[in-house]
Amino acid sequence: MEQVVVNGLYLGAQYALIALGLTLIFSLMNVLNFAHGQMYVLGGFVTYTVVSQFGLPFIVGLLASGIVLAAIGALVEKYLFRPVIRNSKREESTMLLAAGIAFFLDAVILLLFGEKQRGLPKIVDGVFNWDFIVVMPYDRILIGLLAIAMVAVFILFMQHSKTGRAMRALAQDKVAARLMGVDVDRYSMIGFALGAMLAGIVGGLLVTITGINLGMGGPTSINAFMMIMIGGAGVISGAILGGFILGMMESVGLTLLASSGEITYLVIFASLMVFLALRPQGLMGKPWG
Amino acid sequence: MVNTQRWAAVGLFLFTVLVLVPLAISASGRVDLYYTLTSVALLSIASGGVWLTFYIGRINIGQGAFALVGGYVSALLVTQGGISFWWTLPLAGIFCALLAVLIGLPILRLRGVYFAMVTLVLTEVSRLSALALPFTNGAKGITSIPLPSELQVFGVTLIPAFTRMDNPKLAFYLMAVVMMVLTFAVLWRIVNSRLGHLCRSLQQNEELASSIGVNIAYLRVLAYAISSFLGGIAGASFVAISQSLYPSSFQTTDSVNFMLNCFLGGLGFVFGPMLGTLLLYFGWDLLFATGRFQLLIYSSLMIALMLWLPNGVLSLMDRKGGKP
Numbered sequence: 335m336e337q338v339v340v341n342g343l344y345l346g347a348q349y350a351l352i353a354l355g356l357t358l359i360f361s362l363m364n365v366l367n368f369a370h371g372q373m374y375v376l377g378g379f380v381t382y383t384v385v386s387q388f389g390l391p392f393i394v395g396l397l398a399s400g401i402v403l404a405a406i407g408a409l410v411e412k413y414l415f416r417p418v419i420r421n422s423k424r425e426e427s428t429m430l431l432a433a434g435i436a437f438f439l440d441a442v443i444l445l446l447f448g449e450k451q452r453g454l455p456k457i458v459d460g461v462f463n464w465d466f467i468v469v470m471p472y473d474r475i476l477i478g479l480l481a482i483a484m485v486a487v488f489i490l491f492m493q494h495s496k497t498g499r500a501m502r503a504l505a506q507d508k509v510a511a512r513l514m515g516v517d518v519d520r521y522s523m524i525g526f527a528l529g530a531m532l533a534g535i536v537g538g539l540l541v542t543i544t545g546i547n548l549g550m551g552g553p554t555s556i557n558a559f560m561m562i563m564i565g566g567a568g569v570i571s572g573a574i575l576g577g578f579i580l581g582m583m584e585s586v587g588l589t590l591l592a593s594s595g596e597i598t599y600l601v602i603f604a605s606l607m608v609f610l611a612l613r614p615q616g617l618m619g620k621p622w623g
Numbered sequence: 624m625v626n627t628q629r630w631a632a633v634g635l636f637l638f639t640v641l642v643l644v645p646l647a648i649s650a651s652g653r654v655d656l657y658y659t660l661t662s663v664a665l666l667s668i669a670s671g672g673v674w675l676t677f678y679i680g681r682i683n684i685g686q687g688a689f690a691l692v693g694g695y696v697s698a699l700l701v702t703q704g705g706i707s708f709w710w711t712l713p714l715a716g717i718f719c720a721l722l723a724v725l726i727g728l729p730i731l732r733l734r735g736v737y738f739a740m741v742t743l744v745l746t747e748v749s750r751l752s753a754l755a756l757p758f759t760n761g762a763k764g765i766t767s768i769p770l771p772s773e774l775q776v777f778g779v780t781l782i783p784a785f786t787r788m789d790n791p792k793l794a795f796y797l798m799a800v801v802m803m804v805l806t807f808a809v810l811w812r813i814v815n816s817r818l819g820h821l822c823r824s825l826q827q828n829e830e831l832a833s834s835i836g837v838n839i840a841y842l843r844v845l846a847y848a849i850s851s852f853l854g855g856i857a858g859a860s861f862v863a864i865s866q867s868l869y870p871s872s873f874q875t876t877d878s879v880n881f882m883l884n885c886f887l888g889g890l891g892f893v894f895g896p897m898l899g900t901l902l903l904y905f906g907w908d909l910l911f912a913t914g915r916f917q918l919l920i921y922s923s924l925m926i927a928l929m930l931w932l933p934n935g936v937l938s939l940m941d942r943k944g945g946k947p
Contacts, residue, residue: 360736366736366739366740368879414926414929414930417930418929418930418933421933421934422933422934423890423891423933423934424890424934426677426682426886426890427886427890427929427933427934429682429739429882429886430882430883430886430887430925430929431926431929431933433879433883433925434922434925434926434929435922435926437918437921437922437925438919438922438923438926440918440922441916441918441919441921441922442919444915444918445915445916445919552875552876556743556744556747556875559740559743559744560740560744563737563740563741567736567737596751596754596755597751597755599747599751600748600751600752600755603744603747603748603751604748606744607730607741607744607745607748610730610733610737610741611729611730611732611733614732614733614734614737615737616737
């Protein structure tokens, strides 16, 4: 039982970090970023290349992932999303753009890095063993703690920095924020860059554990969508909660129904639909956010 | 004047797809085009359904689910029940419509991205159910489904059996095109009726529509049921053509593609999904020659199109001042 909880916490920490980026982008621009999973995969490949091809330390790879993805996010917002949002009659048009970007990143990853599964050796050796009640490799513990630390840093940043305050104001009410002198264009760009950066960093973190491959993008996006739906789209606390809940559900489900992974996901999906029918705005969301 | 022009356009379109295209194909010998065009016609039926849910202001990424359900209903009835394909086709559609009412009643209360994401999850649910349910034969799927038999009404053969035809591909093509024409005729009729006006009022403001006495709950379930009916018959027809069905026959990618077809053609135009499907499907096929750059070019074109024409290809007609 303890093992299940620890596994769930570990899964939840990394999920929460992915969901945070997605929910940040959604809350600022009302854009559902279909390319989030692809950004995550790209981040993993950047770290892989920096560490295994150039022989640099892991932390440099992680930083490189963050910087590359932040740059991509900023460019995508400035040159793609901004003009489309300005010119289209219906907000949903951005979904086609986001899907196009997802395909584009898939193609770029395929051409640059190929379709092979890539992984890095463990960054820390050894296994934590507490009387066989809880068994956990040290590197997973480290990654889990790093993820939790980053979630904490992100919350502090959003709560206490000027940029974070501006972004929260934007998410709350765009018109009011603009009237108070918040530069909407600038902070939308920063927000998108930050969201993409988070996705890239998670990719970099996980390349040492699960490895990374081209096909992971789409399923990761869907998982991230589910997390922000559980918690409520566009709400930061909701994304964290959603990440941990999904992690816990997967961990419990895969233990109870170990024979068939499909049924676990079927149960998760079905219960999610029932939950949303009863509480459409998610746990923490505002109605029709 | 406008009316004669419109009928002339419809006549020209029918003549092109029913006479000119088969003639051109038999002249050029490109028989494989039949399959491509049949797929386009069937996919555009499903996309037309998605378009109708867009019309009431909902983003539907769940059409793949209904296509899969429709396919399974038809395949199971044909292989297990021994019922003629022509009867299973409407049955598949009706089953999907009833299912849509059942699912739609709770989830249509959701809006915006929430509805979009629930429908996306719905596609996954249908795929996983097809894998897990006892009678769907799991990942092995249902194979060697017989071709459609003949359709007789009061002893008169309306449609001869496909197995005894010289050219079943042509028959499938004609069937798909006729279904597509009927679908879009119905959609056009819906949009230009009282129901269409009510749907537009839902798209703009549900609360306001409700406050002046529009039964919004009934309307949105109705629209969703029609949409799923179309998804179901498209799925069932696909099964008849490929003669096989797997849980992976319709997946999330297909659901997303149905939605993209609508966006690409233009959400404000009834015939948008038809054009969108044609462009996306043929665009992808034509780019096959570029080998490993296929996806790169395809996605770049998609992004570029979105930058220049964010309201769909048919919005070009708006600029010239023409009416859709």
